[in-house]
Amino acid sequence: MKMKKSRSENIIPVIVLTALSLLLLMSAAGAEVHIVKIKDFNFHPAELMIKQGDTVLWINEMPYGHWVISGADIRHDNRFFSPLLLNGHKFENTFKEPVVQDYYCPIHSMQGRITVLGAGKEKTEEATSEKKKRRRTTE
Numbered sequence: 001m002k003m004k005k006s007r008s009e010n011i012i013p014v015i016v017l018t019a020l021s022l023l024l025l026m027s028a029a030g031a032e033v034h035i036v037k038i039k040d041f042n043f044h045p046a047e048l049m050i051k052q053g054d055t056v057l058w059i060n061e062m063p064y065g066h067w068v069i070s071g072a073d074i075r076h077d078n079r080f081f082s083p084l085l086l087n088g089h090k091f092e093n094t095f096k097e098p099v100v101q102d103y104y105c106p107i108h109s110m111q112g113r114i115t116v117l118g119a120g121k122e123k124t125e126e127a128t129s130e131k132k133k134r135r136r137t138t139e
Contacts, residue, residue, distance in 0.1 A: 033057055033092075036112065038066050038085065038105075043112035052119045055094040060085040065107070068093075072102035072111070 031053040037044045039061040048056065058068045065086050070079035079101065082091035095101070098118040104111045 031055065031094075035059060037061050038068075038110070041108050042110055043103075043105075046112045047115075048112070049115045049117065050095060051117050052098055053094070053096065054116070055092050056114060057090055057092045058082065058085065059090050060087055063087050066105045066110070067107065068103055069106065070101060070103050072104065074104065074106050 030051075032050070033055045034048055034050055034057070036048065036056055036058045038058060041062070043058070050056065060066050065084045067084060068080070068082040068091050069076050070081065071077040080093045080103075083089075085091055095114065095116040097116065099114075099116045101114045101116065102111065103114070
């Protein structure tokens with residue numbers, strides 16, 4: 001013989017699901033989408049500073065195919081790897097961890113860099129000092 005559930009037992013799963021849905025919406029609400037255009041055989045902008053949880057969307061505006069591959073100097077680091085992007089094709093990646101991420105297109109030697117700031121951090125001196133360090137190493 002089955003016992004009938006009380007109203008309070010039926011409502012608990014609904015409350016839990018509602019709370020989880022609200023948490024997901026609140027965490028995604030602060031995330032932004034940043035666009036990087038592929039044109040003139042370069043990534044525009046070539047350097048980008050974003051926040052943890054943001055998404056970067058690459059859009060190929062050239063008549064030639066390109067890839068967007070994580071890593072530097074043709075050394076793939078397995079974080080992301082786009083399919084071949086033909087004219088008008090798009091690729092996106094959401095950055096969930098703070099990182100300074102280089103990426104490239106191996107066909108045309110195009111390179112870019114994304115600096116992902118940790119949650120709650122703004123564009124601070126830390127990011128500025130990282131940029132200065134890079135300048136010194138490339139000079």
